[in-house]
Amino acid sequence: MAHLAHYREAHPVPFVITHWINLIAMIFLIITGFYIHFPFVAGFMGMARGAHMFFAFVILLNLLARIILAFILKSSPTGGTRKQVPDYKNFLPQKDNRHQAGAWVKYYLFFKKDHPLGAKFGVLQKISYLAVPVLLIIMGFTGFCLYAPTMDVGPFAAFTNLVGGLMIIRIIHYYLMWVFILFTFIHVYLANVEGFAPTLLMFFHKEHGGLVYDPEVHNIVGEDDLGGEH
Numbered sequence: 291m292a293h294l295a296h297y298r299e300a301h302p303v304p305f306v307i308t309h310w311i312n313l314i315a316m317i318f319l320i321i322t323g324f325y326i327h328f329p330f331v332a333g334f335m336g337m338a339r340g341a342h343m344f345f346a347f348v349i350l351l352n353l354l355a356r357i358i359l360a361f362i363l364k365s366s367p368t369g370g371t372r373k374q375v376p377d378y379k380n381f382l383p384q385k386d387n388r389h390q391a392g393a394w395v396k397y398y399l400f401f402k403k404d405h406p407l408g409a410k411f412g413v414l415q416k417i418s419y420l421a422v423p424v425l426l427i428i429m430g431f432t433g434f435c436l437y438a439p440t441m442d443v444g445p446f447a448a449f450t451n452l453v454g455g456l457m458i459i460r461i462i463h464y465y466l467m468w469v470f471i472l473f474t475f476i477h478v479y480l481a482n483v484e485g486f487a488p489t490l491l492m493f494f495h496k497e498h499g500g501l502v503y504d505p506e507v508h509n510i511v512g513e514d515d516l517g518g519e520h
């Protein structure tokens with residue numbers, strides 16, 4: 291199947307940067323988190339805790355920046371076009387793909403070979419991307435319940451009491467890490483299953499030619515080979 295062109299306008303530079311920061315911080319949080327949970331070599335606990343809290347602040351500030359930028363910056367509502375709309379709209383149901391949930395589920399379950407065209411993110415992609423900030427906020431909240439300087443602060447202490455103690459909070463925080471790990475595996479697989487063009491664009495801002503889509507008429511209107519360089 292021919293693919294839509296991948297243009298820079300889909301992922302403006304600030305989103306490339308927030309995605310990089312997110313990935314790097316996530317790697318360090320997972321490594322230091324594993325170490326805190328199971329110190330496989332002795333002697334690095336202080337360092338692991340310090341690094342974990344440093345990257346915790348980085349990832350939470352990065353999340354805040356990403357959310358604010360979603361309302362300030364514009365991005366293309368679909369592949370194959372350089373037209374842009376306010377970025378947050380791409381995470382909500384759009385005219386282009388509102389009715390495609392069923393078709394996407396069939397595609398993911400291998401009942402259908404091709405997924406529907408339309409909108410930058412598929413229906414399930416939007417849902418999982420919106421779940422990332424929710425999960426990160428829960429990680430941050432449970433993290434601050436475990437963090438000595440904040441554990442006695444009102445809402446954190448109240449939540450720890452509510453669930454039955456710090457051990458339960460640790461368990462929640464630990465198992466949610468596995469949700470992130472699973473998300474990342476599935477995300478990396480799905481992002482690359484049809485070729486590396488989306489990843490080259492998201493990480494290195496490299497464009498790739500393909501079909502041109504007109505979001506006004508909701509259809510393919512031509513093909514762009516980016517001047518025939520590829």
Ligand code: HEM
Nearest residue numbers: 319323324326327346429430433434436437460464467470
């Ligand atoms: C977003 C803000 C986050 C904050 C504020 C935070 C904070 C903390 C704190 C204070 C601890 C306890 C350290 C100790 O026992 O001294 C901890 C443990 C841990 N964190 Fe985080 N964390 C955050 C995000 C994450 C993320 C994103 C992951 C992984 C995806 C993660 C994985 C872990 C793991 C596995 C542990 C060990 C839990 C255990 O004891 O079994 N954390 N975190």
Ligand code: HEM
Nearest residue numbers: 305309312313316410411419422474477478481488489492
């Ligand atoms: C090597 C690892 C990764 C690869 C190859 C990758 C690849 C991609 C690609 C290609 C896109 C654009 C999708 C599209 O345009 O259809 C994307 C977007 C996204 N990725 Fe990743 N990703 C990685 C790691 C992560 C991690 C660890 C997270 C979070 C836990 C994450 C969260 C997101 C989110 C929320 C978006 C939405 C776009 C945006 O924020 O502007 N990614 N990723």
